[in-house]
Amino acid sequence: MNTIQRNRWVIVTAPTDRGADPRDQVLGALRVLRDRHPDTVFVTAVLGGSGTSVTTALDEAVAAGAAEVVVVSAQTVLDRKMDAWFRRVIGHWLRERGPDAPDVRLAGPLSDTDTYVDLLDAAISGPTAPARTTTAPLTSPAWDEVPGFARHVLVCRGPRCSARGGPEAAQALDSALEARGLGDDDVLVTQTGCLFPCSQAPVVAVYPDNSWYAELCADRVERFVDEHLVEGRPITEWSGARRSSVTLEA
Numbered sequence: 096m097n098t099i100q101r102n103r104w105v106i107v108t109a110p111t112d113r114g115a116d117p118r119d120q121v122l123g124a125l126r127v128l129r130d131r132h133p134d135t136v137f138v139t140a141v142l143g144g145s146g147t148s149v150t151t152a153l154d155e156a157v158a159a160g161a162a163e164v165v166v167v168s169a170q171t172v173l174d175r176k177m178d179a180w181f182r183r184v185i186g187h188w189l190r191e192r193g194p195d196a197p198d199v200r201l202a203g204p205l206s207d208t209d210t211y212v213d214l215l216d217a218a219i220s221g222p223t224a225p226a227r228t229t230t231a232p233l234t235s236p237a238w239d240e241v242p243g244f245a246r247h248v249l250v251c252r253g254p255r256c257s258a259r260g261g262p263e264a265a266q267a268l269d270s271a272l273e274a275r276g277l278g279d280d281d282v283l284v285t286q287t288g289c290l291f292p293c294s295q296a297p298v299v300a301v302y303p304d305n306s307w308y309a310e311l312c313a314d315r316v317e318r319f320v321d322e323h324l325v326e327g328r329p330i331t332e333w334s335g336a337r338r339s340s341v342t343l344e345a
């Protein structure tokens with residue numbers, strides 16, 4: 096029997112320029128590509144925000160025995176800052192992984208001018224649909240009030256934290272709160288973009304306590320939840336180094 100060796104992986108990072116949750120768009124494209132390239136494993140990942148991070152996807156490719164991994168940034172509008180971080184995150188992963196890393200390659204940007212023209216042309220030449228007034232409204236009775244939470248926890252899912260343990264910390268936090276029966280009206284967790292002290296990744300901030308945690312990795316989350324969020328005692332030994340705060344004039 097002729098077994099297909101699927102040792103080539105393609106990781107497509109969801110674009111940030113195509114709506115709040117563009118992974119559905121990417122997933123639709125990947126369904127077609129899987130038919131065209133049955134010898135390749137296609138997965139999606141995010142550079143920041145919720146979802147499988149690029150570094151987690153790279154780890155999964157290694158665990159599956161991939162010999163070659165192609166990473167594609169699905170940005171369709173050129174964003175030089177995003178492109179630079181895309182390269183830095185993958186470079187960081189390669190350094191951490193060391194000599195057993197597979198051959199990781201970066202695909203050319205979709206935002207290349209020539210390709211972008213083709214993308215636009217395909218969009219306006221394909222089927223279009225009328226805009227409607229019957230779509231769901233932007234308000235709902237369920238969203239009338241600010242939740243009554245005691246603490247607001249900001250979990251950084253910027254690109255650096257997402258590459259250095261942020262997704263695992265966020266997942267561990269969800270599980271720990273659920274295990275203790277704490278919901279949004281107790282502790283509201285919000286995943287954010289970059290909070291700035293990227294070198295201290297993964298970064299978590301807690302308000303109204305004005306507490307900032309550095310390197311709050313998944314293995315620290317249980318203690319963080321018990322001591323700070325349940326007992327109200329911030330763990331000061333895990334505080335991130337911070338510039339002195341500025342006092343705003345009234």
Ligand code: FES
Nearest residue numbers: 251253256291293
């Ligand atoms: S990416 Fe988390 S602080 Fe910058």
